Amino acid sequence: MEILKSFWPYICKYRKEFLLGIGALIITDSMTLVVPWLIKEFIDILPGKPTSDLLLKYSLLILAVSFVLVVGRFGWRMFMFGPSRKIEFDILNQLFRHLLTLDRTWYLNRQIGDLMSRATNDLRAVREFFGLGVLILIDAVFVIITAVAMMTWINFDLTLKVFLPLPIISFLFFYFVKEIGKRHKAVQEHLALITGLVQENLAGIRVLHAFVQEENEKAKFEKLNHQYIQKNLHVTRMFGIFTPTMVFVIGVAAMLSLWLGGKAVITGS
Numbered sequence: 001m002e003i004l005k006s007f008w009p010y011i012c013k014y015r016k017e018f019l020l021g022i023g024a025l026i027i028t029d030s031m032t033l034v035v036p037w038l039i040k041e042f043i044d045i046l047p048g049k050p051t052s053d054l055l056l057k058y059s060l061l062i063l064a065v066s067f068v069l070v071v072g073r074f075g076w077r078m079f080m081f082g083p084s085r086k087i088e089f090d091i092l093n094q095l096f097r098h099l100l101t102l103d104r105t106w107y108l109n110r111q112i113g114d115l116m117s118r119a120t121n122d123l124r125a126v127r128e129f130f131g132l133g134v135l136i137l138i139d140a141v142f143v144i145i146t147a148v149a150m151m152t153w154i155n156f157d158l159t160l161k162v163f164l165p166l167p168i169i170s171f172l173f174f175y176f177v178k179e180i181g182k183r184h185k186a187v188q189e190h191l192a193l194i195t196g197l198v199q200e201n202l203a204g205i206r207v208l209h210a211f212v213q214e215e216n217e218k219a220k221f222e223k224l225n226h227q228y229i230q231k232n233l234h235v236t237r238m239f240g241i242f243t244p245t246m247v248f249v250i251g252v253a254a255m256l257s258l259w260l261g262g263k264a265v266i267t268g269s
Contacts (some may be wrong), residue, residue: 007130010090014083021083022138024075029142031069033150038062076135084131088123095119111201114195114204121191157242163255169249183235190231194224 030219052058099115151159201208201217208214 007087011088011130012130013090014086017083018080020133021076021079021135024072025135026142028069028072028076029139029146030063031072033110033143033146034065035062037150038065059180060232063064079136084127084129084134088127091126092119092123095123111199113194113199114192116199117188117192117195121188124146149211155261155264158257158261160262162253165249165253166204166254169246169253170250172245173243176238180232180235180238180242181237182233187228187231187235190224190228194221194228197224225237 038061042062045054045058096119125170148159151162196222197217201221208217
């Protein structure tokens, strides 16, 4: 939370755009939840041999909701991804101005490659957090709360049964997020090492030529790149386990919903 406080001035600066983006996202999510309800109502009226006017009414409603979805998705993309890039730009400018005020002694105790990595890769992560990260967070919270409320309103007993796998989903989610975070941090730190090596070699290229160290430095660079690939593969493997596991457990919940709900419909309970 302390880290997030340092970004608060940037959030306040673009608060209007963020609020518009959040509003568009909530409207989009609301319409996404309305579509299944409309389809449910549409299916319920079919056995009663509805008139063509009634069928047209539901068709137009679904079409109108789809149009709102398109506009809403355009809105949250523009008003949430836009400010995230502006925040990245502002922080980069502030960082550059601060670096200009530091003396030579400070730079002698730092690796320039590490500074370059922080100004590029780390700021890209900040941009992704304020864009996609905030989007996913708000989206998940709103959809989960609204969906649970609608499910409880429709059938409380069925909702409780469907949520039986929820503790497993929560445990798996937090476990995988923690492990992925560790591995991603290792990737970022290793990338800083590669950037530092490249910067040092470019700065001292005459010395490398004078002492015929080209092949040694190439070997070092190749080794670091191979390690970088392996660390990225560690992250990818974790995602490879995380995604299908979550899909499977969530699929079990969906299967319970269809099985128990379908059984209740057949028995008329």
